[in-house]
Each structure stands twice: as C-alpha cells, then as structure tokens.
Amino acid sequence: MIISTNWLSDYIKHGLTENDLADRLTMCGLEVESVDFIGSDLEGVVVGRVVSAERHPNADRLSVCQVDLGDGEPIQIVCGAPNVAAGQKVAVATIGTTLSLPTREDPSVKADLTMKQVKIRGEESNGMICAADELGLGEDHSGTLVLDSDAELGQAFGAYLSARGTVLKDAAIDISITPNRPDAISHLGIARDVAALTGASVNPPAVAVPAHGGLAAEQVSVTIEAPELCSRYVGVLVKGVTIKESPDWMKQRLLAIGLRPRNNVVDITNYVMYECGQPLHAFDFDQVAGHHIIVRQTSGETSFTTLDSKERALPSGTLMICDANREVAIAGIMGGENSEVSQSTSNVLIESAYFDPSTIRRTAKALGLQTDASYRFERGIDSEGQAWAAMRAAQLMVELAGGELVDGIVDNHPRPFVAKKVMVRAARVGQIVGVEIDPDEMVRLIEAIGFQVSTVTESPLKWEVTVPSFRPDVEREIDVIEEIARLYGFDNIPEPQHSSIPNFTPTSSNTRLLREKSRNVLSGNGYRETYTNSMLPAEVAEMFNSTSLPAGRFKGETVHTLNPITTEMSALRPSMLPGLLKVVGHNQNHGQTAVKLFEFGRVHTKKKTNVTLVGEYTEIESLIVAASGNWEGQGWYGSAREVDLFDLKGTVDLLLASIGMSSIRYADSKPNDIFDYGVDVYSGKRLLGTLGKVSKKIAQDYSIRLAAFVGELDWGTISELNSTNGTPRYVAVSRFPVVERDIAVVVEKSQAVGPMIEKITTAGSPLLSEALVFDVYEGKGIEDSQKSVAFGLRFAADRTLRDNEVDQAVSKVLKALEQEFGAQLR
Amino acid sequence: MSDENTHSDQAHGANGADAALQALKALQAEIQETVLDTVGAVDAYRIRFLSRKQGQITELLKRIPEVANEHKKRFGQEINAAKALVESRIETAAAAFAETETAKGPAFDLTLPGRAVAQGSLHPITQALRLITRVFESYGFDVAEGPEIEDDWHNFTALNFPPDHPARDMQDTFFIEAPSHAHDGILLRTHTSPVQIRVMENKKPPIRVIVPGRVYRNEAISYKSYCLFHQVEGLYIDEGVTMADLKQIIHAFARTLFGEDVKMRFRPSFFPFTEPSAEVDIWWKDENLPDGGRWMEIMGCGMVDPNVLEGLGIDSEKYTGYAFGMGIERIAMLRYGIDDIRILYENDIRFLEQFS
Structure with missing residues (x-):
C-alpha cells in the first residue's frame, strides 16, 4: 500500500524526514519498498510585481518588463506572455533556479532548465515570469500566472502556495503490509505506529457520529439475513449532490497513492478508505428499489454484472447486497453496474459494513477478483469503524459535492463488538525476547498503538490488556509480546556472549552422508553436478514413467499439479532422465564435445508403496549419471575415444565401491522404450537401477548428436542397503605372497562373460581372491563360432600357498567353467 | 748379446718375460692416454683391454707362466695395476657421461601438455548448501530431510496458517489434490517448514536441527524467481531459548x-x-549506489509460535524455540555474484566449470 507523506501529516506531526520515516516504519515491521518523491519545492521562485511592461524594441511578441522582487532595484526580464501587464503580482524564477519545463515538442515530457542571465534579441533578461505549467501547476500555458494582489513581495512562491492550501511536494511511500496488520492498511493506521515510534499524537478528523435513528433510518431500511457473515451494516444518506471532478488537493492525493480520480463521490469513498481503512460503497439511492437493503447469500448460481461492466458467474452462497428486487453489489468486493453512481446521480446511499473475512476471501478467490475492498475485508477491518467512516464520507460529500446530509444513520448491528482481553505477564516478555524491558516502557509502547493496560497483580507483574477493535490479529499473550518487541526494536535486543548446546546426540542420516560422499567421488572423477527442474510437460513425464527406470518400476501414475504455470510444467518428474537429456542436448549444441553429468534429486509417482509418506504418492531419491561424447579427448598422446557403456559401468562400480557396497552384479536388461541396450545393476537380489545407451529416437528428441549413456539409480534402496555400513572393519592384511595364474578358455561366441566371472569366483573360493578379464579374442586360431576369454586369477591365504593347492583350485575353476559353459582350456 | 748366449738355458723364459714386460710397458702408455670422449670410445677401450676373449690385458694375464719366477710377482702386480687403471678410467668416463646425460635432459619434449584428466564440479547450490550446513553443524545442529509432496496439514495448518487466511497467499502453492472430506489437500511443499513438524512429531525437545530441501512456488519465472528453489530451515526448541539466542546464531552465521x-x-x-x-x-556494499550499498534480505526467522508447539503436544510454557529459513539460491547468488536465478537450472558447462 502506498501512503502520501503529506496526507499522513494531516493526522500526525512526526517531524521526521521522508527517509527517516521510511526507515523507522521498516524497523517496526512496516517494510518500506520504495520512497518516491513527487513534485518540486520551486526553490528560487519568488513573488514579484511587474513595475512596467514595454514592448520589446526588436520583437513584437515580447515585452521588456521591470520586476520588483521587494529587495531594492527592480530587475529586467524579457517576457513572451500576452497577458503580462504592469501592476500584476507574478511568480518569478530568478537566476540560478532550476525548473522542470514542458518541452516544446511534447509538453507532457519535461526537461530541466536552469535560469541564466541572457540577452534576448539584444535585451538583457534576468529570469522568467512563469506560466502555470512551468510551475508544475496544471497544463495552462496561455499566459503568466497572475497571483493574488495581496501576495507578499519577495516571498518564496512555495510559501505563497502552501498558505493557500496547494502542495508542491509530496512523497509516496510504498509499504509492504504483512497479513497480520490489517490495522495498517490506511493513513490513520500508519499514523498510530508513527505515534508509538515518535511519541507524537494522532489527530483524526473530527466527525460527529450519531446513533441509529433519525430521518435516514426512516428513509432506508436494512435487513441482514446472514448476521454471521455481516455483523454490521451502516447506511448514511446524502441528497442533492452534484457529480463532478474532485478538487485538486484530493485528486493530487489520490494520484500520489496510485489511484485514478473518477468523480467526487467515488473519490470520497476511496479517500476515506485510504484514510481509515474502512471500505465504503456509494449507491445511487434512486436505483435502490424499495429503499431497502438486504444482505443475504445467493441460493443458486447467479450471474451479476459488476460496475466494471463485467458479467460474473457467482457461486451459490455468495454474500450479496440486494435491494427489494435484485442484487446490487457483491458484498465486500464490488458494486453492481445497476446501482452505481453516475453523472446523473443526485442522492447517494453510503454503505459501510463489516463482512466476515473468510467469506470475502473465498468469494474473491472464486471470482478471481481482488479489490481494495476485498483486500481489507479478508484481512479483517476495524469492527468499530463503520459509523465513523460513513459519517466522514458524508461530511466530505456535503463539503465537496454540495450535498445535504439526511439527518441520522441506519446502523444495523446484529453482533456488537466485544473487546478482547488478554492476560500478559511482564516476566514472560523477557523469557521470549531475551532482554529485560522496563515495564513502564512496555505499557507506554502498547498504549501508544491503542491497547489499554490495567494491572492485575503487582508481584508477579501481570496485566490485563484490552485489544483495540482494529487489531483482530491480537488474541494471545504472545501477540502482545510481539507488539512490545517490535516497537521496542529488535536491534535493541543484545546478543548473549555465550550459548549452550543441548546435550543430545546428532543423528545425521546415512542417506545424506552417502550422498555427500558420492558427490565428491563423482565430481572428483570428472562429472559435473546439475540441478534440473522437477516439473515437466505431462507427455514427457508419461513417456519416462517407464518400467525401465527406478520410479517407473512402481507402475504408478504420473503426478500432475492442478494449477501449473504452463503446460510445459504440469507434471512431476518420474525420472531425472529427461532433465539430464535436456542438459546434454543444450551443451552439445553449445560446442561441448565431452559431457559428463550427475544429479541427485527426488522423483515421483502416484502409487501407495511401502515408502509412501504422504497420500498415495511415492517419492524416492534418485541418482543419475550421464556421459556423452568423448570419454578421452584427442591429444598429442593419442586420438579421442567416445564414451561407451563400460565407462559408465566403471563409474558406477567405483561409486558403489567407494560407499562400501560389494557384490554388485549386472544383468542384461532387454531393449526397451528408453534404452537401445543396457544393464540392470543389482546388489544381491535388490535392483539398484539401470544403465544404458539412450535410444536413438529419444536422443533425437533432445537434439543429442553423440551417443549418450545414462544410469539412473534408486538412491533410497542404496542408502537402505548401506544403513549399517558406515565404519569399515579392519581385516588382517596377509603377509604371505600372492600367487598369480592366467587361464584362457574357449567358449561359444554368444556366451556372456559376466556369469563366467561369477562362476569362477565361487568355484575358486576360498583361495581365489580376485579374478579379472584381461582379454577377449575372436579370430585367427579360434573357430568362427567361438571366442577366447583370458582371466587373470590371484590366489592368497594367510599362509604360504603350495603349488599343488593352487593347481587344484585352478582345475576346480576350469572344471566348473567346462560344466557350466562348455569352456575348453585353450 | 753375450748375456743372451750365456743364459741360454733360460733364454726362452728370459726372452718371454722380457717380451711380456715390454708388451705391458707399451700398453701402459696406451691405457693412460687413450682418449675416452664418447660412449663408443669407452666401449672400444673396455673391449680392447678387458674383453674375455681378446682383451689385451686378458692376453697378458694368460702369459704369466712365460715370465721368470723372480719377475712373476712384479709382472702380476703391474698387470693388475694396469687392469685397475682401465677399470677406473672406464668408471670415471661413464660417470662423466651419465652426468652430461642428466644435465642434457631426456630425449623427449617435456613442454608438451599433460594428458588431460576430465574435471568435475559441484553445483553452486550444493556448494552454498554445504557451506551453510557446515556453519550450523559446527553449532551443534542436526540435519533432517522430508518429502517434497506434502499434505496441507504439515505445510500449512500445523504451522498455524488458518484455512482461508490471507497468510496462505504469501506462498503461491502448486496443488496436487484438492482437499476433500476424506483427506487433506496434497501439494508441493512451499517451504521446508513442514519438516519441522515431522521432526517434532517424532522427537521431544531438545530439538536442534536444520532442514535443507527443494521447495516449490507457483510464481512466474523471471531472473529473480523460479518455480522451485532450495531452502534451509533451522529449528531449536529447548527450555529458555530466547530471541537474543536467535540473533546470536544468525549473526554468527552471517559473519x-x-x-x-x-x-x-x-x-x-x-x-x-x-x-x-x-x-x-545484511548491508550489501555497492559503490554504484547513492548510499554506498543497500540492505539485502537473507532470511526470515522468529520465535516458534506457541500454537505450533501445542499442536504437537509440546508444552509451550516450558519450552520456547526459534526457527529460521533462507533460500540457498539467494545465498549462492549473493556469494558468487550470479544475477539471474534461471542460469542455475540451465546447467551450461561454461557456467558449471566456474565452480570446479
């Protein structure tokens, strides 16, 4: 909300500069977003008298004037205004004055000009006699602005104007109002806080507020059919108004706070709302059928045209203001076109009511229509402010619209306000805030913002605090403590020199520790970490909700948001693959020939599983690694080599080993919708994830030119399997020599090597400590249908191995290979 | 000549010894003087004198039996001395060559670049998060995590956001399921605060924990806001915790x-x-601004509302606590001078590699 500092100064003389005021407001919880200075103080412009005006010897349209500024010798000024004449009091911009003048090309654009002594067609000129537009007072450029004849010679023109109620300068302070401060959405509300901060007092305008009755109560009747939603409805009648423009001062103020002036009656309702916070509505009284106002909820879906000429569909149960025949306004949100004030209106009914905040909020949400009124009602306005505001508006209408107040007021008040009373213990303030504040100071601070304090007990000191009607947010002791703390100033709370840490055992989760370690391992091995969006187009999410990927294996549905920003982000990712592929494509298209990436993140699917925490959703942590392009770059030492699946397998092996996972095995995963080929990774029987070559079609979709290999692992499962695996256990290192034996066997070409290694490992146990494949050969010397596979075997024991026991182990291995795979020693 | 004749019976021996001695004499000069300036010369020298098959010293050694007994000892000594000299000259020369070789350096270009090793990196968000985590861990905070898909109760109601209250507008929410009579609404968490609730549901005070994680906001994407970001939230509940304690920990963090x-x-x-x-x-210095800088918001914080504690069965008279929360992106952007949040999610390698 924007406030005008001039307007504010009507109610409080705080003596602060605009910037100091802004700082003080910010530091008491009314965050100032900006301070905009409006207008200029016209320094250097003074009141002068034209002593003589002679025609310029060299120019017919110019006059050479002698102007008395009240300080002795008159000065000479050349003037172009047709109306300038001896005896006039005028505003003179003296040498050195800077004015913001309308430019000749476009009068709406202004440029600064500083007055200098000049010669105009040979005649000396020492300043400028100003027209209204040159002083920022409207758009009149027809001639010299002629001042009142009693204007004091030599007086600063700014002082002349302020003495006549015109303001030159203002500042617009934009304040971000938090939802707990409905009391501060008005100038008087801000003034209350300023009072507490400065000790100055608040002076609201004097308004006579009658009790229900009088002529007004005879001419208007109000029925509240929904008293739980409308606890008060006040109506005031002003007759015989003339609808016209508001006076300059009011337009100036409305413009300063960002409102467009419309006509005097509507402007007054806005003005009073920004003055005290009470939204008002002005009905054309002659359009209110039966002169009867009924507040009730709609009983079915209704269509209604609001005063912005939009037809709106209202849900059943919408709180409406009706006359004897029809709806005339959506309560607390916007009036209807059928009863709005128009040029021809002469009798005005001012509505000032209290509507239930939740009801207004629901309706405003349902209609997608937030107005200045709904903004205030849904936060909770002053429960006691209705009659004052209505009478204040009536007062202004009498003053500015020539209306006549109909005596009395309609005040239908089915649920009168009962002030809340809160018990506050003085000592509790210190227990929360951490500083002992003088009790008298605490009382002063909250009394300054309208709370009443009475002492209940002296020892321990306890108060009964009566909460003012404009603070619906304050209900408990802690709310009052907050008020004290904020006005006392958080910056005045000293920091303790010591702090204690509770005696407890930190239990950092294994998931996080393993994740952090893995981040180090991957980044230490050439992978770059990414963070990608969790939200995807629905069809992409659908495509990657694949049983080839960790989250897709749950066979759940894709998760959609009900209110996406765009369709590009309407579903939650079931896999991090699409995000990473986008990054791979982006980088390849920006000249990167080697892309190695990883990311940790959550993936989602809709299905209730044993890891479900919320609703029917399964959220698992996933780790994705991706590599595309060169694994090794070209250098003087050799040519480039493109990444292949075994590079990625190596990475995954290293990663899993580094977090202490052993007995990892891989199984060929069948070609599927995501991968051209790939392998599933297992630890024992538990599936950890899948690695594979991204299918050609998908690569194309993501403009990936080079073969891309990706592995997505279920980090939840990996963490779970490592739940006890934090601290390594030392195993004695053998002091005895290792025996190495190489064997080469011939098998069918189609025979997978992976299972052979597994077989060797079991058959060679317990002496066999390691088996690795060092050669796979097809070709010369081997039959076409066969291949040779060479293994390096290492045997070790906690004693010196004898040749014959190693020989025995090797023959066991060979026998097993022969039995299982028909392998023949080469 | 007479001598030769006189000792004719020993003539052979005497003459043989003489010849051998003379041969040795002749060799000694060469042994001493042969120039050993190349590896080849040293090799030739070694072969000429010491070769097992044709070395001249080897040959002379074979001739020892020819030498008269009384000369044998001296002959032997001289030959050995000659041999020792050869060996020592070879050694000296070889050492000299080795030294020259080292000084010359190896026979390949050492200025060629090293074999490239791929460089990896941690994302700036991770780096900022680690920094934040390290600070709070050093002050005895535990770390907890929670789900991104949350129910309305944990995300709002338990945190004292009344239904139909404007406070809910402070955080534009992505909804997944509208609330029904059967259950709460389901949404994407708008902050990591629901994890506070989950922690308090499972643990009694004292509680001292930070909660990092991804959160979602339904806001238009621009240079300063993205549809999701990361937060770190902190919570400390114990007896006697005050706002002064909160100021202290936050100040320590900011320092x-x-x-x-x-x-x-x-x-x-x-x-x-x-x-x-x-x-x-915090005051952010910027020479280009009229005031020499400006205030930059880094986090929100406060004393845990008694409603939150009581809702979880924690006695709010006995226990008080503070909570704070900050955006990791904001901290990262301030620290690294990043001016557009979207670049964090684009993952251009030219950006990422700056954080290697």
Whole structure:
C-alpha cells in the first residue's frame, strides 16, 4: 500500500524526514519498498510585481518588463506572455533556479532548465515570469500566472502556495503490509505506529457520529439475513449532490497513492478508505428499489454484472447486497453496474459494513477478483469503524459535492463488538525476547498503538490488556509480546556472549552422508553436478514413467499439479532422465564435445508403496549419471575415444565401491522404450537401477548428436542397503605372497562373460581372491563360432600357498567353467 | 748379446718375460692416454683391454707362466695395476657421461601438455548448501530431510496458517489434490517448514536441527524467481531459548558467510508459525549506489509460535524455540555474484566449470 507523506501529516506531526520515516516504519515491521518523491519545492521562485511592461524594441511578441522582487532595484526580464501587464503580482524564477519545463515538442515530457542571465534579441533578461505549467501547476500555458494582489513581495512562491492550501511536494511511500496488520492498511493506521515510534499524537478528523435513528433510518431500511457473515451494516444518506471532478488537493492525493480520480463521490469513498481503512460503497439511492437493503447469500448460481461492466458467474452462497428486487453489489468486493453512481446521480446511499473475512476471501478467490475492498475485508477491518467512516464520507460529500446530509444513520448491528482481553505477564516478555524491558516502557509502547493496560497483580507483574477493535490479529499473550518487541526494536535486543548446546546426540542420516560422499567421488572423477527442474510437460513425464527406470518400476501414475504455470510444467518428474537429456542436448549444441553429468534429486509417482509418506504418492531419491561424447579427448598422446557403456559401468562400480557396497552384479536388461541396450545393476537380489545407451529416437528428441549413456539409480534402496555400513572393519592384511595364474578358455561366441566371472569366483573360493578379464579374442586360431576369454586369477591365504593347492583350485575353476559353459582350456 | 748366449738355458723364459714386460710397458702408455670422449670410445677401450676373449690385458694375464719366477710377482702386480687403471678410467668416463646425460635432459619434449584428466564440479547450490550446513553443524545442529509432496496439514495448518487466511497467499502453492472430506489437500511443499513438524512429531525437545530441501512456488519465472528453489530451515526448541539466542546464531552465521564485519539488521515481519517474526537484512556494499550499498534480505526467522508447539503436544510454557529459513539460491547468488536465478537450472558447462 502506498501512503502520501503529506496526507499522513494531516493526522500526525512526526517531524521526521521522508527517509527517516521510511526507515523507522521498516524497523517496526512496516517494510518500506520504495520512497518516491513527487513534485518540486520551486526553490528560487519568488513573488514579484511587474513595475512596467514595454514592448520589446526588436520583437513584437515580447515585452521588456521591470520586476520588483521587494529587495531594492527592480530587475529586467524579457517576457513572451500576452497577458503580462504592469501592476500584476507574478511568480518569478530568478537566476540560478532550476525548473522542470514542458518541452516544446511534447509538453507532457519535461526537461530541466536552469535560469541564466541572457540577452534576448539584444535585451538583457534576468529570469522568467512563469506560466502555470512551468510551475508544475496544471497544463495552462496561455499566459503568466497572475497571483493574488495581496501576495507578499519577495516571498518564496512555495510559501505563497502552501498558505493557500496547494502542495508542491509530496512523497509516496510504498509499504509492504504483512497479513497480520490489517490495522495498517490506511493513513490513520500508519499514523498510530508513527505515534508509538515518535511519541507524537494522532489527530483524526473530527466527525460527529450519531446513533441509529433519525430521518435516514426512516428513509432506508436494512435487513441482514446472514448476521454471521455481516455483523454490521451502516447506511448514511446524502441528497442533492452534484457529480463532478474532485478538487485538486484530493485528486493530487489520490494520484500520489496510485489511484485514478473518477468523480467526487467515488473519490470520497476511496479517500476515506485510504484514510481509515474502512471500505465504503456509494449507491445511487434512486436505483435502490424499495429503499431497502438486504444482505443475504445467493441460493443458486447467479450471474451479476459488476460496475466494471463485467458479467460474473457467482457461486451459490455468495454474500450479496440486494435491494427489494435484485442484487446490487457483491458484498465486500464490488458494486453492481445497476446501482452505481453516475453523472446523473443526485442522492447517494453510503454503505459501510463489516463482512466476515473468510467469506470475502473465498468469494474473491472464486471470482478471481481482488479489490481494495476485498483486500481489507479478508484481512479483517476495524469492527468499530463503520459509523465513523460513513459519517466522514458524508461530511466530505456535503463539503465537496454540495450535498445535504439526511439527518441520522441506519446502523444495523446484529453482533456488537466485544473487546478482547488478554492476560500478559511482564516476566514472560523477557523469557521470549531475551532482554529485560522496563515495564513502564512496555505499557507506554502498547498504549501508544491503542491497547489499554490495567494491572492485575503487582508481584508477579501481570496485566490485563484490552485489544483495540482494529487489531483482530491480537488474541494471545504472545501477540502482545510481539507488539512490545517490535516497537521496542529488535536491534535493541543484545546478543548473549555465550550459548549452550543441548546435550543430545546428532543423528545425521546415512542417506545424506552417502550422498555427500558420492558427490565428491563423482565430481572428483570428472562429472559435473546439475540441478534440473522437477516439473515437466505431462507427455514427457508419461513417456519416462517407464518400467525401465527406478520410479517407473512402481507402475504408478504420473503426478500432475492442478494449477501449473504452463503446460510445459504440469507434471512431476518420474525420472531425472529427461532433465539430464535436456542438459546434454543444450551443451552439445553449445560446442561441448565431452559431457559428463550427475544429479541427485527426488522423483515421483502416484502409487501407495511401502515408502509412501504422504497420500498415495511415492517419492524416492534418485541418482543419475550421464556421459556423452568423448570419454578421452584427442591429444598429442593419442586420438579421442567416445564414451561407451563400460565407462559408465566403471563409474558406477567405483561409486558403489567407494560407499562400501560389494557384490554388485549386472544383468542384461532387454531393449526397451528408453534404452537401445543396457544393464540392470543389482546388489544381491535388490535392483539398484539401470544403465544404458539412450535410444536413438529419444536422443533425437533432445537434439543429442553423440551417443549418450545414462544410469539412473534408486538412491533410497542404496542408502537402505548401506544403513549399517558406515565404519569399515579392519581385516588382517596377509603377509604371505600372492600367487598369480592366467587361464584362457574357449567358449561359444554368444556366451556372456559376466556369469563366467561369477562362476569362477565361487568355484575358486576360498583361495581365489580376485579374478579379472584381461582379454577377449575372436579370430585367427579360434573357430568362427567361438571366442577366447583370458582371466587373470590371484590366489592368497594367510599362509604360504603350495603349488599343488593352487593347481587344484585352478582345475576346480576350469572344471566348473567346462560344466557350466562348455569352456575348453585353450 | 753375450748375456743372451750365456743364459741360454733360460733364454726362452728370459726372452718371454722380457717380451711380456715390454708388451705391458707399451700398453701402459696406451691405457693412460687413450682418449675416452664418447660412449663408443669407452666401449672400444673396455673391449680392447678387458674383453674375455681378446682383451689385451686378458692376453697378458694368460702369459704369466712365460715370465721368470723372480719377475712373476712384479709382472702380476703391474698387470693388475694396469687392469685397475682401465677399470677406473672406464668408471670415471661413464660417470662423466651419465652426468652430461642428466644435465642434457631426456630425449623427449617435456613442454608438451599433460594428458588431460576430465574435471568435475559441484553445483553452486550444493556448494552454498554445504557451506551453510557446515556453519550450523559446527553449532551443534542436526540435519533432517522430508518429502517434497506434502499434505496441507504439515505445510500449512500445523504451522498455524488458518484455512482461508490471507497468510496462505504469501506462498503461491502448486496443488496436487484438492482437499476433500476424506483427506487433506496434497501439494508441493512451499517451504521446508513442514519438516519441522515431522521432526517434532517424532522427537521431544531438545530439538536442534536444520532442514535443507527443494521447495516449490507457483510464481512466474523471471531472473529473480523460479518455480522451485532450495531452502534451509533451522529449528531449536529447548527450555529458555530466547530471541537474543536467535540473533546470536544468525549473526554468527552471517559473519561466516559475509565476513567478520558484516552489518546486519533484524526487522519485524510476519510468518504464521513464528511470533515474534523477523526478517534479516545484511548491508550489501555497492559503490554504484547513492548510499554506498543497500540492505539485502537473507532470511526470515522468529520465535516458534506457541500454537505450533501445542499442536504437537509440546508444552509451550516450558519450552520456547526459534526457527529460521533462507533460500540457498539467494545465498549462492549473493556469494558468487550470479544475477539471474534461471542460469542455475540451465546447467551450461561454461557456467558449471566456474565452480570446479
């Protein structure tokens, strides 16, 4: 909300500069977003008298004037205004004055000009006699602005104007109002806080507020059919108004706070709302059928045209203001076109009511229509402010619209306000805030913002605090403590020199520790970490909700948001693959020939599983690694080599080993919708994830030119399997020599090597400590249908191995290979 | 000549010895003088004198039997001395060559670049998060995590956001399921505060924990806001915790991140789950601004609202606590001078490699 500092100064003389005021407001919880200075103080412009005006010897349209500024010798000024004449009091911009003048090309654009002594067609000129537009007072450029004849010679023109109620300068302070401060959405509300901060007092305008009755109560009747939603409805009648423009001062103020002036009656309702916070509505009284106002909820879906000429569909149960025949306004949100004030209106009914905040909020949400009124009602306005505001508006209408107040007021008040009373213990303030504040100071601070304090007990000191009607947010002791703390100033709370840490055992989760370690391992091995969006187009999410990927294996549905920003982000990712592929494509298209990436993140699917925490959703942590392009770059030492699946397998092996996972095995995963080929990774029987070559079609979709290999692992499962695996256990290192034996066997070409290694490992146990494949050969010397596979075997024991026991182990291995795979020693 | 004749019976021996001695004499000069300036010369020298098959010293050694007994000893000594000289000259020369070789350096170009090793990197968000985590861990905070898909109760209601309250507008929410009579609404968490609730559901005070994680906001994407970001939330519940303690820990944090002389202010604000609530600004120096800098908001914080504690069965008279929360992106952007949040999610390698 924007406030005008001039307007504010009507109610409080705080003596602060605009910037100091802004700082003080910010530091008491009314965050100032900006301070905009409006207008200029016209320094250097003074009141002068034209002593003589002679025609310029060299120019017919110019006059050479002698102007008395009240300080002795008159000065000479050349003037172009047709109306300038001896005896006039005028505003003179003296040498050195800077004015913001309308430019000749476009009068709406202004440029600064500083007055200098000049010669105009040979005649000396020492300043400028100003027209209204040159002083920022409207758009009149027809001639010299002629001042009142009693204007004091030599007086600063700014002082002349302020003495006549015109303001030159203002500042617009934009304040971000938090939802707990409905009391501060008005100038008087801000003034209350300023009072507490400065000790100055608040002076609201004097308004006579009658009790229900009088002529007004005879001419208007109000029925509240929904008293739980409308606890008060006040109506005031002003007759015989003339609808016209508001006076300059009011337009100036409305413009300063960002409102467009419309006509005097509507402007007054806005003005009073920004003055005290009470939204008002002005009905054309002659359009209110039966002169009867009924507040009730709609009983079915209704269509209604609001005063912005939009037809709106209202849900059943919408709180409406009706006359004897029809709806005339959506309560607390916007009036209807059928009863709005128009040029021809002469009798005005001012509505000032209290509507239930939740009801207004629901309706405003349902209609997608937030107005200045709904903004205030849904936060909770002053429960006691209705009659004052209505009478204040009536007062202004009498003053500015020539209306006549109909005596009395309609005040239908089915649920009168009962002030809340809160018990506050003085000592509790210190227990929360951490500083002992003088009790008298605490009382002063909250009394300054309208709370009443009475002492209940002296020892321990306890108060009964009566909460003012404009603070619906304050209900408990802690709310009052907050008020004290904020006005006392958080910056005045000293920091303790010591702090204690509770005696407890930190239990950092294994998931996080393993994740952090893995981040180090991957980044230490050439992978770059990414963070990608969790939200995807629905069809992409659908495509990657694949049983080839960790989250897709749950066979759940894709998760959609009900209110996406765009369709590009309407579903939650079931896999991090699409995000990473986008990054791979982006980088390849920006000249990167080697892309190695990883990311940790959550993936989602809709299905209730044993890891479900919320609703029917399964959220698992996933780790994705991706590599595309060169694994090794070209250098003087050799040519480039493109990444292949075994590079990625190596990475995954290293990663899993580094977090202490052993007995990892891989199984060929069948070609599927995501991968051209790939392998599933297992630890024992538990599936950890899948690695594979991204299918050609998908690569194309993501403009990936080079073969891309990706592995997505279920980090939840990996963490779970490592739940006890934090601290390594030392195993004695053998002091005895290792025996190495190489064997080469011939098998069918189609025979997978992976299972052979597994077989060797079991058959060679317990002496066999390691088996690795060092050669796979097809070709010369081997039959076409066969291949040779060479293994390096290492045997070790906690004693010196004898040749014959190693020989025995090797023959066991060979026998097993022969039995299982028909392998023949080469 | 007479001598030769006189000792004719020994003539052979005497003459043989003489010849051998003379041969030795002749060799000694060559042994001494042969120039050993190349590896080849040294090799030839070694072969000429010491070769097992044709070495001249080897040959002379074979002739020892020819020498008369009384000369044998001296002959032997001289031959050995000659042999020792050869060996020593070879050694000296070889050492000299080795030295020259080392001094010359190896026979390949050492100025060629090293074999490239791929460089990896941690994302700046991770780096900022680690920094933040390290600070709070050093002050005895535990770390907890929670789900991104949350129910309305944990995300709002338990945190003292009343239904139909404007406070809910402070955080534009992505909904997944509208609430029904059967269950709460389901949504994407708008902050990591629901994890506070989950922690308090499972643990009694004292609680001292930070909660990092991804959160979602339904806001238009621009240079300063993205549809998701990461937060770190902190919570400390114990007996006797005050706002002064909160200021102390936040100040310690700000000093670590922004320097010992960081200028900081606490400004009253509003969050439904804390009361009193504050926002923390730090003074960000910027020579280009009229005031030489400006206040930059880095986090929100406050004293945990008694409603939150009581809702979880924690006695709010006995226990008080503070909570704070900050955006990791914001901290990262300030620290690294990043001016557009979207670049964090684009993952251009030319960006990522700056954080290697």
